[in-house]
Amino acid sequence: MYRRPGNATRRLVGGGSNPLGGIFHSKSQTSPMLTVVLVILGIVLVIGYVYKGSGGSGDYKAFSKLDGDFSCTYDVHMAIPILKKTYGDSMHKVLHVGPDTCAIVSQLSKEKDTEAWGIEPYDIEETDMSCRSLVRKGLVRVADIKFPLPYRAKSFSLIIVSDSVDYLSPKYLNKTLPDLARVSAQNLVIFTGKPSMSKANLPQASRFGRPAKMRSASWWARFFVQTSLEENETAAKKFEQAAAKSSYKPKCQVFHLNSYH
Secondary structure, three states: OOOOHHHHHHHHHOOOOOOOHHHHOOHHHHHHHHHHHHHHHHHHHHHHHHHHHHOOOOOOOHHHHHOOOOOHHHHHHHHHHHHHHHHHHHHOEEEEEOOOHHHHHHHHHOOOOOEEEEEEOOOOOOOOHHHHHHHHOOOEEEOOOOOOOOOOOOOEEEEEEEOOHHHOOHHHHHHHHHHHHHOEEEEEEEEEOOHHHOOOOHHHHHHHOOOOOOOOHHHHHHHHHHOOOOEOHHHHHHHHHHHHHOOOOOOOEEEEEEOOO
């Protein structure tokens, strides 16, 4: 995108056997050249910093600011080490379903012996090079979760869901949750909002098509029973213990479920 500073130097000093010889010849000649070089270097550094912050594993702390106080995806980022301690060997093949899934997939892929895929249930509005690469490889897809997911049964050992089911009506939840359990070989973890987070901001309502419906733990417990999904009490206890040791306190509700057998 930019010409190399070295070439600019040779043009400004007028050539010669020693391309650096003219640099010290005149201050009037060097000042403009050095200014141009410094400006170019500054631009490159700024671009590099911005790219790093918006990359696949970017500054995920920004999610809570972008999505208001309610952002279960931010909780997922913080919970990945806790999930690793909870599920251990079940973290080999992981599917994340939720917004900003490129960042989640990038972070999960850094875990040892972990392969990760992602489903973006709404739309990938702004993507960086890292995210576009994940989409090209088929590791991240955009799919409407109100319909069957494009995976075979028991494709993943662990499925993590965030910022998704809160936007579904019971009509679609009755289809989506069983389908998520269908593609899970072992475990399903769902991060949902709490009733105290009931105020969804306007950008959320506009992006997702409807405001989030924050349901209580008792509501979800009844729903799991109705859809024949059993809570994984052993995993829930391990998660709570690991979270306590790491001083991790999720803002969202976290439910651990067994897949269908």
